[in-house]
Amino acid sequence: MNIQLSWSRRLFIVINYAFLIGLAATCLFPLIHVLAISFSSSTAATSGMVKLWPVDFTFASYEFILHKKEFIRSFEVTLLRTPLGFAVNMLLTVLCAYPLSKEQREFRLRTTYAWYFILTILFSGGLIPWYMTVKTTGLLNTIWALIIPGAVPVFNVILMLNFFRGLPKDIEESAFLDGAGHWTVLWRMYVPLSLPVIATVSLFTLVGHWNAWFDGLVLMNFPEKYPLSTYLQLMVANSSSLNFSGQSLFELIAVSQRTARAAQIFLGALPILLVYPFLQKYFVKGIVLGSVKS
Amino acid sequence: MFKKKMITLIAAAACLLAVTAGCSGKNEGSSPSPSAGASQPSKSSAQPSNSPAEGKADPLGKYDPPIEVTAVRQVNSALKFENGETIQDNAWTQHYANDLGIKLKYLWVVDNTQFEQKLNLMLASGELADIMPVPGVQMRQMNDAGQLEDLTEALDKYGSETTKAFMMKDGGTALNSATFKGKLVGLPLNPGSTDSAPLLWVRKDWLKKLNLPEPQTMEDVFKIAEAFATQDPDGNNKKDTYGLAVAKELYSDYGDLTGIFNGFHAYPTIWVKDASGNLVYGSIQPEMKQALAKLQELYKKGVIDREFGVKNHDALIQDFNAGKVGMYYGLHYSPLLFPDAKKKDPNLDLQAYRLPSIDGQPAKPQTKFNVAEYYVVRKGMTHPEAVVKLMNTYLEPRSREAFPVEKYAIKGDIEKWQYALVKGSNPTQNLDVYAKVTEAFKTNDTSKLDEHTPEPNTYKIVKSYYDGDVNGWGYAMIFGERGAQGILYDYNKNNGYQPTEFISAPSSIMAEKQATLSKLELETFTKIIMGESSVDTFDDFVANWKKLGGDEVTKEVADWKASK
Numbered sequence: 001m002n003i004q005l006s007w008s009r010r011l012f013i014v015i016n017y018a019f020l021i022g023l024a025a026t027c028l029f030p031l032i033h034v035l036a037i038s039f040s041s042s043t044a045a046t047s048g049m050v051k052l053w054p055v056d057f058t059f060a061s062y063e064f065i066l067h068k069k070e071f072i073r074s075f076e077v078t079l080l081r082t083p084l085g086f087a088v089n090m091l092l093t094v095l096c097a098y099p100l101s102k103e104q105r106e107f108r109l110r111t112t113y114a115w116y117f118i119l120t121i122l123f124s125g126g127l128i129p130w131y132m133t134v135k136t137t138g139l140l141n142t143i144w145a146l147i148i149p150g151a152v153p154v155f156n157v158i159l160m161l162n163f164f165r166g167l168p169k170d171i172e173e174s175a176f177l178d179g180a181g182h183w184t185v186l187w188r189m190y191v192p193l194s195l196p197v198i199a200t201v202s203l204f205t206l207v208g209h210w211n212a213w214f215d216g217l218v219l220m221n222f223p224e225k226y227p228l229s230t231y232l233q234l235m236v237a238n239s240s241s242l243n244f245s246g247q248s249l250f251e252l253i254a255v256s257q258r259t260a261r262a263a264q265i266f267l268g269a270l271p272i273l274l275v276y277p278f279l280q281k282y283f284v285k286g287i288v289l290g291s292v293k294s
Numbered sequence: 295m296f297k298k299k300m301i302t303l304i305a306a307a308a309c310l311l312a313v314t315a316g317c318s319g320k321n322e323g324s325s326p327s328p329s330a331g332a333s334q335p336s337k338s339s340a341q342p343s344n345s346p347a348e349g350k351a352d353p354l355g356k357y358d359p360p361i362e363v364t365a366v367r368q369v370n371s372a373l374k375f376e377n378g379e380t381i382q383d384n385a386w387t388q389h390y391a392n393d394l395g396i397k398l399k400y401l402w403v404v405d406n407t408q409f410e411q412k413l414n415l416m417l418a419s420g421e422l423a424d425i426m427p428v429p430g431v432q433m434r435q436m437n438d439a440g441q442l443e444d445l446t447e448a449l450d451k452y453g454s455e456t457t458k459a460f461m462m463k464d465g466g467t468a469l470n471s472a473t474f475k476g477k478l479v480g481l482p483l484n485p486g487s488t489d490s491a492p493l494l495w496v497r498k499d500w501l502k503k504l505n506l507p508e509p510q511t512m513e514d515v516f517k518i519a520e521a522f523a524t525q526d527p528d529g530n531n532k533k534d535t536y537g538l539a540v541a542k543e544l545y546s547d548y549g550d551l552t553g554i555f556n557g558f559h560a561y562p563t564i565w566v567k568d569a570s571g572n573l574v575y576g577s578i579q580p581e582m583k584q585a586l587a588k589l590q591e592l593y594k595k596g597v598i599d600r601e602f603g604v605k606n607h608d609a610l611i612q613d614f615n616a617g618k619v620g621m622y623y624g625l626h627y628s629p630l631l632f633p634d635a636k637k638k639d640p641n642l643d644l645q646a647y648r649l650p651s652i653d654g655q656p657a658k659p660q661t662k663f664n665v666a667e668y669y670v671v672r673k674g675m676t677h678p679e680a681v682v683k684l685m686n687t688y689l690e691p692r693s694r695e696a697f698p699v700e701k702y703a704i705k706g707d708i709e710k711w712q713y714a715l716v717k718g719s720n721p722t723q724n725l726d727v728y729a730k731v732t733e734a735f736k737t738n739d740t741s742k743l744d745e746h747t748p749e750p751n752t753y754k755i756v757k758s759y760y761d762g763d764v765n766g767w768g769y770a771m772i773f774g775e776r777g778a779q780g781i782l783y784d785y786n787k788n789n790g791y792q793p794t795e796f797i798s799a800p801s802s803i804m805a806e807k808q809a810t811l812s813k814l815e816l817e818t819f820t821k822i823i824m825g826e827s828s829v830d831t832f833d834d835f836v837a838n839w840k841k842l843g844g845d846e847v848t849k850e851v852a853d854w855k856a857s858k
Contacts, residue, residue: 043634047615070371128418135419141402218415221402223369224380234371234405 031269038062038263045258061263070223070231071264077143078210078228085147085209086202089156093201096157098186101164117154127218134219145219146212146227153208156201163197164190199282203275210272232268235261351679353454353686357395363680364399364423365715366416368409374708385701386713394687396680398715422672425681425715430799433472433480433668438802442479443671448679449478454686457718464721468665470858471798480668481685486721487793488782489626491659492553494650497620498643500527508645512557512652515621516588519597522620537597539614539622540823541607544816546624548631549610551589551819552660553623556792558585558652561660562815564794565851573795573851575844576660577815578836584652586822587829594825603820617642626724626778629771636767644771646778648785658792659785668799669716684716691746720747724772725786727752728779735775801850807843814838 005013032052037045041056049055065071096117104110124130130149139145167190175185191198216230223231369381379385381403390396401423404412413432416422422441436442453461461469461482468482496509496518504525509515519537521527527535541549545563555562561576568574576582592598599605605613613619615635622628629644636642651657669685671678703711711717720726730749734740735756743749756774759766772778785791800808818835821827840848 043615043638046612046632046634047617047638048609048612049616128415131415132419217404217408218412222382222400223371223403223405231371234407 031266034262034265037259038266040259042259045262061259062267064260065263065267071228071267073224074226074228074231077216077225080143081146081227082206082209084143085150086205088147088151089153089205089209090198090202092152093156093160093205094186094191094198096152097160097164098182098190100157101161117152117157121154131218140219141221141225143225146209146215149215149219150208150212153201153205156204160194160197160201163194167193195282199279203279206275207272228268232264235264351451353452353457354394354683354690356393357677357680360391360395360397361677361680362397362399363425363675363677364401365425366401366413366423367403367427367715368406369403370712371405373712376705376708379713381713384713385710386715389687389702390684390715394680394683396684424672424675425669425684426672427483427667427669427715428480429666430471430668431802431805433670434474434799435802436670437474437479441673443673443675443678444477444479445481445671445678445681446473446476446478448682449481452679452682452686454690456689456691457682457686460689460718460720467663467797468721471663471665472668480670481681481716482665483667483669483717483719484665484721485719486723486725487661487664488722488786488791489724490661490664491782491785491791492550492556492623492625492649493659493778493781494553494647495622495624495628496645496647497527498645499641500620502643503527503529509647509650512650515554515557515650516592516597519592519621520595523595523597527620528617535618535620536599536613537621538592539610539619540598540602541610542603542605542820543607544819546607548614548622548624548628549605549607550623550625553649554589555582555585556649556659557657558582558588559655559657560585561792564660564662564792565796566792567795573848573855575839575848578839578844583829583832586819586832589823590825590829593823598823603824626772626782627768629778630768633765633768636764640764645776646771646781648781656790658790660792660794662794663797665799681716684714685718688714688716689718694745722786723747724779725783728773728777728783731756731773732775732780796851796854798854801847801854803843803850804847807847810842811839811844811847814842 029052033050036052036054037050038061039054039057039059040050041058041060044050044055099107100110100114100117102110125133134140134145134149137148139148171189171193172185175189180188211229213227213229213233216225216227217233220226220230226234367381373381375381375384382400387398390398401421402412402416410429410432413426413428417432417436428436433442449458449461464484464486468484469478472478472480472482494509494515498508500506500522501508501518504521504527506518506521507514509518515538521537522535523537524533526533538554539549540551543549544551552562558581560579560581562582564576565573566576566579568579589598593600593602610619611631614622614632615638617635617639626646649657649659669681671681699705701710727747727749730743730747731753734743734749734753740750740753743753752769752773755766755769757766759770759774770777814835818827818831822829822831
């Protein structure tokens with residue numbers, strides 16, 4: 001197996017690798033930088049001495065955060081919100097995608113329904129109607145305000161619908177012949193066969209819930225109920241605020257909290273980073289290849 | 295180390311600001327009611343039905359039975375609590391309930407950076423709280439929509455001596471800004487304007503090292519800046535220092551250009567009188583052009599950082615900490631931005647100076663109208679005077695035994711004074727503190743420091759710095775012997791400021807156009823300084839500014855002036 005590579009081919013491989021490594025590095029550097037800052041002393045961080053390696057290594061900022069009630073509390077909110085939101089989203093995505101993946105002759109109003117969903121991607125009511133709807137339905141200031149308004153992620157439904165349509169019709173028909181109903185077909189055949197798309201959509205949903213901060217800010221009335229991203233957003237946004245009012249001199253001090261901020265960002269991002277490798281193995285194509293012999 | 299420093303500084307800053315009333319209230323003898331002269335408005339239908347008999351109004355009287363008052367508020371996300379206290383239930387809310395009979399209920403609480411958005415949502419949804427602290431723009435909007443209660447009579451009848459004295463300490467300008475057609479619709483929280491004046495800050499150790507004189511004139515400033523940029527003041531044999539630090543925001547608390555413009559007798563972003571007495575916008579006056587030409591020259595020479603156009607205020611703070619900055623324009627509190635710098639380099643010797651001038655005329659530092667918050671009351675609330683009582687109780691000088699500092703003002707880095715919904719402020723507090731602290735140092739007698747003000751604490755921190763504690767450095771820079779407040783005090787005594795002449799909350803047109811116009815201004819000036827555009831583009835900028843809504847805004851300001 002000693003294949004002689006041509007020069008141009010070798011050159012391509014070298015350049016290709018260099019390019020991809022460079023690309024990966026640009027994604028990694030900011031993360032490593034934040035990590036280095038979080039382990040550095042405040043003096044070093046505020047004078048911009050920290051690049052990719054901690055200066056004056058210390059755990060002080062992590063200690064500081066783990067004793068911080070607000071951080072822990074919003075972490076809890078996120079830990080509640082993400083699984084709950086994930087479950088609701090995934091259930092509704094699958095349930096919407098299945099009927100919509102059928103042909104017009106099987107499901108007469110399919111196109112109407114499809115447009116009904118797609119319209120919500122194209123047009124939105126805007127901030128105030130959104131807020132008023134949540135308010136009048138009594139969801140405001142409850143955990144459900146973060147889950148119900150976005151319960152059907154239409155984009156994900158379309159992704160899944162298209163995947164369902166790509167599954168060979170014959171499998172489904174043979175199941176019907178054997179006496180299976182729609183529920184059986186959906187849960188026993190479609191879902192197990194759609195692991196790649198389910199993994200993708202799961203990732204979108206998890207990351208989406210983990211990172212969503214704006215809804216928490218607007219729909220929650222008290223900071224105690226903010227999810228982690230909202231809390232982090234405020235920590236980071238706050239520091240660059242230049243609004244000067246004589247009453248808030250002390251806010252300036254927040255600027256030197258650079259290390260603590262970095263540690264919080266890192267701790268906030270860590271759990272969701274860990275999800276990626278576990279979903280990796282499902283991103284395999286061609287699972288249904290060879291299931292139909294004709 | 296990090297934590298300890300933080301705590302000291304936060305404590306210091308907070309104590310200074312913890313408004314605890316009872317200053318040497320030298321109001322102008324007379325303390326007229328703010329509504330004096332204005333025709334008393336007809337009683338609205340919503341006047342308190344069970345208000346006590348005329349003349350017996352007690353500024354701190356208790357409601358019996360207690361009333362429930364709803365409110366909204368902003369809270370800084372860094373605010374701390376202890377012993378299970380929350381923003382909804384703490385020493386202040388308990389004090390309101392027990393001593394005033396006011397049960398406070400928050401409809402929502404949000405971080406200060408997001409307050410306006412949440413407030414606008416509330417206004418749109420139409421369900422207002424009884425008491426709302428709002429910025430000027432929203433106050434005007436709500437007033438125009440007829441949503442606000444008239445507070446003229448409430449303040450007149452229920453305002454305590456202290457409250458009224460503080461309201462008049464700025465000559466009543468803040469109250470005026472909340473008065474529309476003779477009706478007072480909001481209680482202003484006025485931190486005073488003197489603190490918004492820019493000063494020149496120079497590293498004296500660098501001056502000494504390069505044998506340079508202290509800056510007296512603008513020429514000195516240019517000379518020093520050039521030397522700082524080229525003669526290696528930090529002695530590391532690298533050309534890594536800037537002559538003049540400028541942040542990309544241009545107008546900022548540190549790395550500011552306002553001060554240099556003021557040296558050219560130009561007053562950007564504020565409204566000034568022109569030769570014929572009309573109010574005009576400072577940024578479009580011809581003096582600006584000269585200053586910009588000079589800045590362009592400085593940039594070309596490499597005195598201003600090549601990258602200033604992308605360096606924000608935060609990045610510039612890092613540069614100061616790293617010892618790259620030797621001169622900048624900035625506000626009185628700017629040393630508090632670099633608590634680490636002095637620790638890192640004990641030789642650091644920062645000094646504030648009066649603004650140098652380009653000619654024989656002394657330069658006037660500009661000040662802005664600084665009221666960020668008004669306490670307004672929803673139209674139809676049954677007890678509009680409750681808001682006045684809340685302010686009274688905040689400002690009332692009380693004994694420390696009954697109202698312990700640790701419970702109501704500050705404990706360590708827990709700033710409990712912030713829990714109060716309605717706060718009051720002394721517009722000249724920092725100047726007063728400076729005067730008293732300086733006096734105490736001179737006479738070595740601390741007995742004259744007023745325990746109801748931040749004076750004793752400020753004295754303590756400044757003294758700790760003189761005794762060798764580096765944590766007090768920032769405070770010594772402000773209130774110490776050669777401190778910034780001393781310069782502001784002088785300016786104030788000699789009427790040396792150029793205050794904005796438009797003393798009002800921004801109008802709706804102004805609020806609408808402001809963003810576009812400011813962006814145009816910032817972009818044009820940045821390009822001119824960086825030499826991308828010639829200085830003559832300033833003339834185009836003026837024309838554009840007028841066309842893009844500046845003329846409308848100017849007309850509104852003129853109308854405002856005519857109505858006064």
